[in-house]
Amino acid sequence: IATYGVDLRKCGRSRRDGLTPHFVTDLERYDDELDQSLAVIEGDHPGLPVIVAAHSTGGLVVPLWLDRRRDRGALGPVVGLVLNSPWFQLDVPDRVRPLLDPVIRTLGSARPYYQLPLKTSARYVVSTHIDHDGDFHFDTTLKPPGGVGVRAGWLAAVRRAQKRLQSGVHLPLPVLMLRSTASWMGARGRDGEPDVDTDLILDVRSMERYADRVSARVPAVPVAGPRHDVFLSRADVLEVVFDHLGVWLDQILAPHTKES
Numbered sequence: 001i002a003t004y005g006v007d008l009r010k011c012g013r014s015r016r017d018g019l020t021p022h023f024v025t026d027l028e029r030y031d032d033e034l035d036q037s038l039a040v041i042e043g044d045h046p047g048l049p050v051i052v053a054a055h056s057t058g059g060l061v062v063p064l065w066l067d068r069r070r071d072r073g074a075l076g077p078v079v080g081l082v083l084n085s086p087w088f089q090l091d092v093p094d095r096v097r098p099l100l101d102p103v104i105r106t107l108g109s110a111r112p113y114y115q116l117p118l119k120t121s122a123r124y125v126v127s128t129h130i131d132h133d134g135d136f137h138f139d140t141t142l143k144p145p146g147g148v149g150v151r152a153g154w155l156a157a158v159r160r161a162q163k164r165l166q167s168g169v170h171l172p173l174p175v176l177m178l179r180s181t182a183s184w185m186g187a188r189g190r191d192g193e194p195d196v197d198t199d200l201i202l203d204v205r206s207m208e209r210y211a212d213r214v215s216a217r218v219p220a221v222p223v224a225g226p227r228h229d230v231f232l233s234r235a236d237v238l239e240v241v242f243d244h245l246g247v248w249l250d251q252i253l254a255p256h257t258k259e260s
Helices: 027-044 058-071 097-110 122-126 151-166 203-215 235-256
Strands: 049-053 078-084 176-182 220-223
Touching: 027 058, 027 097, 027 151, 049 058, 049 220, 049 235, 058 078, 058 151, 078 235, 097 151, 176 203, 176 235, 203 220, 220 235
Parallel strands: 049 078, 078 176, 176 220
Antiparallel strands: none
């Protein structure tokens, strides 16, 4: 399977000096580079099926992008979607969210570049990077341990997108959602520290709650032990993750595969 890695504007390898990392005030603006990326893939491999994989905020961006393409009758070669710990909800208590949303909306409009005073943690990067507790090499200047900060305009854009997804996009595609069985909330390891063998970033209950808003065909595949990015987990956990992924891919791609 040919694999393409896309860093959206201002993210990862697409970051440039003078630009605010990860900042955008409307997630729909990512449609342009996603459309162009799909066109490149179609040009390289005409007639072959495409599976889109998306992680975290990407797991919110991509279903809505595919929904807009579906409305234009342009799903094209896309035959399936893999969601890796998607961000479907603002993970605060339900009673607090209605109080926060007007504040986020107002700040996002009036002061979009305002950096919210939110606590950050290096635990996730520490749990995955080879120099610490993880097994993976990645550039920490592109993925800094403390993150890049949360700006009001970006969070307002995320909240609008989450509400749109929660209302239901119902893609006519099979979707595989890979996630941990547990989040850090209440999951403590040694010395009272959060258990790194859980999702340290998002609440997996929100992923489960809204999965059927993406598609009617979303098999539940919770796995014990993954990190927030399930593909940056321990080797023994990855064996389970890739087994689930392989079985699903065989099922999805079989109707599109011809004997040579």
